[in-house]
Amino acid sequence: MQIPLADRLRPREISQMVGQKHLLGEGMAMSNIIASGVIPNMIFYGPSGIGKTTLARIIAAKTDRRLYKLNGTTAGTSDIKTIISELDMMDNLNGALLYLDEIQYLNKKQQQSLLEFIENGQITLIASTTENPYFYIYNAILSRSTIFEFKPISAEETKPAIVRAFGFLRDEKNAEIDYSDEIVDYIAYACGGDVRKAVNAVELCFLATMPADGRYVITLDTAQQVTQRSSMRYDRDGDRHYDILSAFQKSLRGSDENAALHYLAELILAGDLPSICRRLMVCACEDMGLAYPNGIAIIKSCIDAALMVGLPEARIPLADAVILLCTAPKSNSGIMAIDAAIADIKKGKTGDVPQHLKDNHYGGAKKMGRGLTYKYAHDYPDHYVEQQYLPDEIKDAVYYEFGDNKTEQAAKAYRDKIKNR
Numbered sequence: 001m002q003i004p005l006a007d008r009l010r011p012r013e014i015s016q017m018v019g020q021k022h023l024l025g026e027g028m029a030m031s032n033i034i035a036s037g038v039i040p041n042m043i044f045y046g047p048s049g050i051g052k053t054t055l056a057r058i059i060a061a062k063t064d065r066r067l068y069k070l071n072g073t074t075a076g077t078s079d080i081k082t083i084i085s086e087l088d089m090m091d092n093l094n095g096a097l098l099y100l101d102e103i104q105y106l107n108k109k110q111q112q113s114l115l116e117f118i119e120n121g122q123i124t125l126i127a128s129t130t131e132n133p134y135f136y137i138y139n140a141i142l143s144r145s146t147i148f149e150f151k152p153i154s155a156e157e158t159k160p161a162i163v164r165a166f167g168f169l170r171d172e173k174n175a176e177i178d179y180s181d182e183i184v185d186y187i188a189y190a191c192g193g194d195v196r197k198a199v200n201a202v203e204l205c206f207l208a209t210m211p212a213d214g215r216y217v218i219t220l221d222t223a224q225q226v227t228q229r230s231s232m233r234y235d236r237d238g239d240r241h242y243d244i245l246s247a248f249q250k251s252l253r254g255s256d257e258n259a260a261l262h263y264l265a266e267l268i269l270a271g272d273l274p275s276i277c278r279r280l281m282v283c284a285c286e287d288m289g290l291a292y293p294n295g296i297a298i299i300k301s302c303i304d305a306a307l308m309v310g311l312p313e314a315r316i317p318l319a320d321a322v323i324l325l326c327t328a329p330k331s332n333s334g335i336m337a338i339d340a341a342i343a344d345i346k347k348g349k350t351g352d353v354p355q356h357l358k359d360n361h362y363g364g365a366k367k368m369g370r371g372l373t374y375k376y377a378h379d380y381p382d383h384y385v386e387q388q389y390l391p392d393e394i395k396d397a398v399y400y401e402f403g404d405n406k407t408e409q410a411a412k413a414y415r416d417k418i419k420n421r
Helices: 029-036 052-062 077-085 108-112 115-119 155-173 181-190 195-207 220-226 239-253 257-269 273-291 293-309 315-327 333-346 406-419
Strands: 042-045 066-071 096-101 123-129 146-149 176-178 215-217
Touching: 029 052, 042 052, 052 066, 052 096, 052 123, 066 077, 077 108, 115 123, 155 176, 155 181, 155 195, 181 195, 181 220, 195 220, 239 257, 239 273, 239 315, 257 273, 257 315, 273 293, 273 315, 273 333, 273 406, 293 315
Parallel strands: 042 123, 042 146, 066 096, 096 123, 176 215
Antiparallel strands: none
C-alpha cells in the first residue's frame, strides 16, 4: 500500500514543523512543557492538516511513551477497553499516551470511561478536535485537560514544507525535478494553510508529470489540475461558518466595504446564499436603520433579485447591497429603542392601558368609561395633539433617542416644532 507523501515526510522534530509559533516557539508554553517531560492531559483544537497529530507523535517519542491512536468517528467503547487492558504491560512503564482524534464524536459514556485512568496518570490523553471544545467535549474531560488552540497556517508558512516535499521526492525517487517559485506559491495559497494537502499536492504533481530526458518538469497547469480548491475553510455547522458571518456583519456595521466584500466572496463561494441574505437584511435594519430608512427597501430589492437569479449571478445584487450598506450613514437608534422597551417589560415596568386608549367598539364600552376622552390626532394642526399614551406607571419613559445623522435630526426638528407649537 502506497503511503501518502505527507505521512512519509511527517516531521519527527518540532523544528521541522511549520506554523504554530505561538505554541512551539522558543520560550512558549507548549515548548517548555514538552522539554520538561511532564505532559498534562491536553486538547488540541484547530483546523485539519496543521500539525495536531504530528505534534502528538513527537510528544510520545520525546517522552518515551507508547502511543495509542483512536479516531472518534470509528472508535467504540471496546477499543477504549482494549487500551485500558494493556496499561499494565511492560512497554507501558512510563505510562501510555492516547491520541484521540475527533473526540467530539465520542458520546458521554465513552469519554467518561477514560476519566479514572487519566486521573491516576496511567493514560495521558491528547485529544484533538476541529470543533469548539467548549461546545462538543464534556465538562469532566475539559476540567482535567489544558486546551491549546492551533492556528491556521498561512501560505507563507506553508512554502518551506512544499520545498521540503519536492526535495524529499527528488532524493526518494533519485530523479531531477524542476519546479518554479510560482508553483510553490500556487500550491501554498490553493491549499489554504493545510500542510497535509499541500505536501500531497506536491506528490500528485510528480505523479502527473511524464519525464523528459530523465527530468520531471512540473508546470503550473499541472499544479492547477491536481490541487483541490481548498483555500477556504468553511463548514456550515462549524466555528468557521459563524466566524465568517460575524466578521461579515461587523464589517458591514463598521463601513469597511473591502472587508465586507471579502467575506461576501467567501460566503458566495461556499454557496451560502440564505445566510448572506439574512445578515444583509439584519444589518439594513439594525445598523443603517433610520439614518437611511429608504435604504432598507433597496437592500430588500437587492436580496429579492439575488434570490430570483440565484448564484453565480446573485453575486452582483449582493455586492451592490454590501457596498450600499457600507457607504450609507449608520444609526442603531431603532434597535436600542426596542431593546430598552423589552428590557422594561421584562423587569415588570408596565401597567394598565390608559382608559382613553382602550377599545370602545362594542356595546357597553362607554358605560365602562373607555375611549371617552381620546383625542383623534388628525383633528388637530400638524396632525398632533398632546395626550398620554403610556401606562401611568411609566408615563415618562423614553426609549427612542434621535440619532445624530441628518435624517433623524430632520425628524427631530420637525417633532420639536410641532410639540412647541
